[in-house]
Amino acid sequence: MGLYEFAIYDMFTPTIAIFAFGMVYRLSRYLFLYKRTAQPVWRRTSFVHRIYILIDAFLHAIVAAIKRSKVTFVTGIFLLHLFGVIPILFLLSHHIAWWSYYFPPYSILRPFAIPTSSTSSTLTVTAPFTPVTDMSNGFVNTIWGPLTIILNGDVLAILAIFGTTFKLLERIVKKVKERLDRIRVGDFVALVLLLVILISGYLATHHLPSNEIETYKLMLGIHILMAELLVILLPFTKFFHFVFGFWYGKLHEAYDLWRRGL
Amino acid sequence: MIAVEKAIDVVLSDLDSVTLHFLESCVSCGLCVPFCPYTVAGPTYEPVNKAEAMRHIYRRKMTIAGRILGPLVGAKYPRSEEDLDRMTNMAYRCVNCRYCYQTCPFGIYSGKLVIMLRRILDKVGRAPSVLKYLQTIELSDSVLINESVRERWASILDEARKSIGKDLPLDKKGADVVYLPWLVEALLTPEVIVSTIKILDMVGENWTMPSEPLGFEPPMGVIVGDRDSERKVFRRINSYLAKVGGKRALMSHGGTPYMEMRFEMPFVMNERPPYDVIHVTEYLAELYEKGKIRIRKEESGKVTWHDPCKLARGSGVVEQPRILVKASTTNYEDLPHGTGMYSHCCGGGSGIALITCDGRKLVEEFTREKIKPAEWEEKICPPLEEDYKKAIKQKIDEISEINANIVVTGCSTCIYNINKGATLYDRDFQAIHIVQYLLDKIEVT
Numbered sequence: 067m068g069l070y071e072f073a074i075y076d077m078f079t080p081t082i083a084i085f086a087f088g089m090v091y092r093l094s095r096y097l098f099l100y101k102r103t104a105q106p107v108w109r110r111t112s113f114v115h116r117i118y119i120l121i122d123a124f125l126h127a128i129v130a131a132i133k134r135s136k137v138t139f140v141t142g143i144f145l146l147h148l149f150g151v152i153p154i155l156f157l158l159s160h161h162i163a164w165w166s167y168y169f170p171p172y173s174i175l176r177p178f179a180i181p182t183s184s185t186s187s188t189l190t191v192t193a194p195f196t197p198v199t200d201m202s203n204g205f206v207n208t209i210w211g212p213l214t215i216i217l218n219g220d221v222l223a224i225l226a227i228f229g230t231t232f233k234l235l236e237r238i239v240k241k242v243k244e245r246l247d248r249i250r251v252g253d254f255v256a257l258v259l260l261l262v263i264l265i266s267g268y269l270a271t272h273h274l275p276s277n278e279i280e281t282y283k284l285m286l287g288i289h290i291l292m293a294e295l296l297v298i299l300l301p302f303t304k305f306f307h308f309v310f311g312f313w314y315g316k317l318h319e320a321y322d323l324w325r326r327g328l
Numbered sequence: 329m330i331a332v333e334k335a336i337d338v339v340l341s342d343l344d345s346v347t348l349h350f351l352e353s354c355v356s357c358g359l360c361v362p363f364c365p366y367t368v369a370g371p372t373y374e375p376v377n378k379a380e381a382m383r384h385i386y387r388r389k390m391t392i393a394g395r396i397l398g399p400l401v402g403a404k405y406p407r408s409e410e411d412l413d414r415m416t417n418m419a420y421r422c423v424n425c426r427y428c429y430q431t432c433p434f435g436i437y438s439g440k441l442v443i444m445l446r447r448i449l450d451k452v453g454r455a456p457s458v459l460k461y462l463q464t465i466e467l468s469d470s471v472l473i474n475e476s477v478r479e480r481w482a483s484i485l486d487e488a489r490k491s492i493g494k495d496l497p498l499d500k501k502g503a504d505v506v507y508l509p510w511l512v513e514a515l516l517t518p519e520v521i522v523s524t525i526k527i528l529d530m531v532g533e534n535w536t537m538p539s540e541p542l543g544f545e546p547p548m549g550v551i552v553g554d555r556d557s558e559r560k561v562f563r564r565i566n567s568y569l570a571k572v573g574g575k576r577a578l579m580s581h582g583g584t585p586y587m588e589m590r591f592e593m594p595f596v597m598n599e600r601p602p603y604d605v606i607h608v609t610e611y612l613a614e615l616y617e618k619g620k621i622r623i624r625k626e627e628s629g630k631v632t633w634h635d636p637c638k639l640a641r642g643s644g645v646v647e648q649p650r651i652l653v654k655a656s657t658t659n660y661e662d663l664p665h666g667t668g669m670y671s672h673c674c675g676g677g678s679g680i681a682l683i684t685c686d687g688r689k690l691v692e693e694f695t696r697e698k699i700k701p702a703e704w705e706e707k708i709c710p711p712l713e714e715d716y717k718k719a720i721k722q723k724i725d726e727i728s729e730i731n732a733n734i735v736v737t738g739c740s741t742c743i744y745n746i747n748k749g750a751t752l753y754d755r756d757f758q759a760i761h762i763v764q765y766l767l768d769k770i771e772v773t
């Protein structure tokens with residue numbers, strides 16, 4: 067049995083089981099530590115203002131980053147998250163097919179699928195059409211229209227790889243040069259794992275480094291297995307921010323701002 | 329003094345789910361870094377790095393990986409004197425201004441974790457001697473601990489009496505407004521107490537005030553990291569207000585006491601006080617909007633409002649002072665680097681200004697008592713002094729950017745730090761409290 071079969075057939079169930087256990091463990095800690103206390107008198111603000119604050123709570127750190135941390139914004143927020151991992155993970159056509167297989171309602175997002183590349187490819191889920199030009203390639207017809215030139219798996223993956231590599235190197239430099247406590251071993255594990263997933267996914271999609279089926283299966287096997295490792299580690303590492311920390315933190319912050327009337 | 333591990337046990341025993349989130353959800357993105365007033369002191373003092381010191385302790389105590397793998401996963405206790413020095417340096421380079429909280433993409437309040445560090449340090453005898461001394465004053469039966477302090481307080485009350493031409497309604501029962509001046513104001517801005525009294529008298533308020541302050545800058549426990557003393561001081565204040573039957577507790581100091589009493593006391597005491605807590609800017613804005621006072625608009629040099637972090641970001645008082653100050657001048661401009669929720673802190677709050685050499689001298693002159701620093705403080709204070717100067721310079725530079733002549737604000741600590749910075753860096757502006765600023769501009773209708 068090869069790595070691909072192992073990742074697909076043997077590791078899927080244990081991955082979900084460990085993930086579920088981890089989530090229950092982490093969330094139960096929050097529940098057990100919840101303490102109900104008296105509340106201060108809330109400042110009066112309108113319902114509309116509270117909705118604005120709720121939305122703003124999710125956005126103001128990003129706006130602050132644009133103003134004062136441009137490098138972090140471009141590499142960490144934009145390349146790595148908003149224009150890299152998030153659209154690839156949830157909207158890349160291959161991933162939509164995967165999500166839909168395990169969770170059929172997900173297929174509702176099919177019209178928003180992002181193709182592998184802007185040029186035609188048998189790997190895309192949308193039908194290619196031939197433009198009325200003398201170019202040799204057809205173009206993929208997606209709901210994204212001309213945006214497909216940038217909203218495609220190749221571009222997004224390269225940007226995400228760039229963002230992840232930058233963050234990795236930045237952390238190495240900070241750890242070595244400034245000896246910062248805040249740069250943790252877990253940061254390197256998470257970023258290296260993400261990088262391996264991105265690179266192996268890119269190589270598998272393009273049948274690289276060679277066009278043989280065994281190489282393809284090996285790359286795809288690495289990609290899936292590392293993704294499963296990420297899911298296993300998710301509840302126990304910084305990846306937890308993606309499923310819980312970010313949402314809890316921002317909702318709590320909005321609640322706190324409501325209280326203070328900000 | 330107790331052992332480090334015991335101190336850690338005590339501090340982590342009252343962990344709640346929100347603090348758990350602060351401890352566990354940081355991804356070390358560093359977005360808080362440019363906003364902290366102490367980042368200028370070096371990368372060690374970035375908010376996320378200071379909070380990491382508490383996370384080391386938390387992981388060692390409360391996570392399975394931390395217990396098994398220890399330092400490999402960033403889990404360790406401070407073991408040596410050097411470790412404690414480092415931890416103390418971090419804990420006292422945070423003004424708890426909440427800017428890190430506001431700019432964190434995960435809503436993590438690193439300052440709260442720094443308070444936890446202070447709590448551990450206090451339990452192992454590592455709270456700065458000046459703050460401990462002031463905390464002791466606050467916990468004594470009377471904060472007017474000696475002749476010097478009593479004289480200063482008496483002179484403030486005398487001046488207030490003269491300015492209104494009658495006796496002060498001290499400890500009067502059944503007043504609508506109970507003015508709560510603190511001893512820190514008597515130390516840093518005594519004229520603010522007199523001005524507030526004049527305004528209360530001028531507007532014909534049914535008011536009272538305690539015959540002596542109910543605390544130095546209560547609760548000092550939150551500044552040094554002593555939860556029990558916080559409760560004790562809150563209880564004293566609550567029982568005074570219950571005794572006089574006040575409906576509204578009014579403060580002129582918009583620093584720690586206002587935010588703590590307005591928003592944190594219910595959590596600490598687990599009960600909601602039966603009175604409202606208001607800052608003098610809220611009080612005056614209310615009178616202004618109801619048409620009970622008018623504010624004379626004058627041509628003046630450039631005037632700006634500095635949002636004290638505890639008053640604005642910590643308590644939501646943002647619009648009221650602007651209404652008042654804008655009504656008073658034709659030449660108002662907001663500070664350029666952010667206002668309200670995004671105001672840059674003065675750099676000297678949460679006790680930091682007082683533990684510098686000048687701060688210590690100021691307290692010693694005020695009380696005419698010598699405060700002997702602990703041995704470890706001798707090493708820690710000189711670099712802190714330098715970092716404090718760098719931190720306040722950022723505010724000073726921001727004010728200079730708009731060429732403001734008058735910086736109006738609502739917190740005695742901010743006034744002290746801004747004026748100190750203006751002198752230190754030879755700038756031509758002055759910080760002044762809003763009640764002083766408005767005193768001769770208010771007309772009662």
